[in-house]
């Protein structure tokens with residue numbers, strides 16, 4: 001009881017002293033200019049010291065990141081699975097030893113853990129594990145290294161893509177605002193020639209990342225892989241989708257890139273799977289879900305919807321790339337996902353149809369790649385669908401008299417073509433071509449398959465922007481062209497023809513303003529539908 005009382009008295013005395021000091025302080029602050037100046041000076045000094053400390057810490061981290069990335073870039077990473085395993089365990093052990101010893105070893109520990117990450121097949125899983133097990137300060141350093149690497153890779157992307165032999169560059173453009181009252185500028189990219197071209201010249205040829213036939217043509221006389229019309233067909237009796245191919249080469253590519261993962265009941269590798277005569281199926285994969293695959297197939301066929309198939313193929317292709325990377329120990333500098341990251345897209349609002357597609361895809365792929373369910377989030381699926389639908393081109397390989405065979409799904413056709421397409425393809429470079437009502441290039445499929453050729457239709461000088469027409473132009477007036485583009489593509493056409501024909505020019509209707517600096521974070525600058 002006595003102790004408690006004494007404690008209260010002490011607290012009371014201290015409290016009274018503090019309040020008295022606060023009064024004194026406030027009084028001085030209000031009435032004594034020298035005191036006020038002194039306080040301001042002290043505050044400025046403290047703020048300066050804080051900023052200096054922050055700056056020092058930042059530059060220490062920057063120096064560490066630079067040193068660590070340089071050191072890692074000189075490292076000869078193992079390629080075989082056994083050597084990778086050994087290397088991984090060795091790096092993790094060294095890292096742990098260092099961070100267990102004391103704080104002075106944190107930086108070196110982070111470098112070892114980062115090196116371990118570079119050979120681990122699923123780095124994201126490992127990062128989550130690190131977060132739970134290594135000291136927070138070490139984790140922060142590893143995370144900084146990873147972020148710096150991603151940033152560097154993004155900055156270097158446009159140095160190696162597109163390859164020089166395509167004779168084009170993809171450069172940022174500031175797009176004048178879409179509406180006259182909107183002063184905001186949007187940053188997009190366009191394709192520019194690096195050589196001169198004459199009408200009729202092929203500027204580049206491109207193979208799609210993925211493509212798909214209109215579902216009503218599957219299993220008829222069109223190759224499911226390259227979309228060509230073929231008289232001699234090759235089938236794959238192990239594929240529940242029932243595709244036909246124009247050649248063994250196309251069948252093998254389709255099997256390796258996606259059908260093996262999606263609809264094939266065969267568990268064998270491509271070299272053996274197709275040597276099995278039709279009717280003599282290879283043993284099916286124990287994890288393969290016939291039922292889920294069949295449900296996805298009937299969804300695609302009954303609704304005539306090719307985009308769920310294109311997305312399934314796209315995701316399967318990503319899985320294929322990852323497995324190739326692990327098996328061969330060689331990593332493509334930029335994977336499929338890196339290529340689509342910067343593309344614009346239309347935001348798609350989820351409908352019950354999309355929710356069903358996502359569920360089926362998740363179920364199907366989870367039986368092949370455990371843990372992929374989380375990757376196929378609703379947001380990511382819709383983003384992928386938006387990017388594919390907004391940027392894909394219709395591929396026309398059929399004779400016009402066969403057009404009646406095609407039942408296009410109106411909800412999936414954005415381009416205003418008069419004749420239906422045989423299918424659609426999603427291309428890395430062509431996706432960046434902007435529209436003009438007076439285009440200088442056109443997209444063709446001269447080989448009658450999925451290979452896209454961009455052909456010059458007027459003289460082009462190095463440095464000119466290459467533009468195609470998204471809509472039939474003919475002799476339509478500016479308002480009609482702009483309305484179609486606004487309705488289907490959600491942008492106000494600012495091509496030179498529309499700008500010159502616009503009788504009420506606005507300040508945003510000037511010629512485009514080319515800029516050199518890199519565009520950051522475009523993946524989020526989607527055009528709202």
Ligand SMILES: C[S@@+](CC[C@H](N)C(=O)[O-])C[C@H]1O[C@@H](n2cnc3c(N)ncnc32)[C@H](O)[C@@H]1O
Nearest residue numbers: 188189343344431432434435491492493494495
């Ligand atoms: C199919 S994407 C082309 C890819 C785009 N250049 C990019 O950076 O991802 C179509 C987008 O390009 C822009 N665009 C294309 N042609 C245009 C034009 N004539 N006038 C204004 N914007 C255009 C619009 O923002 C439209 O949303």
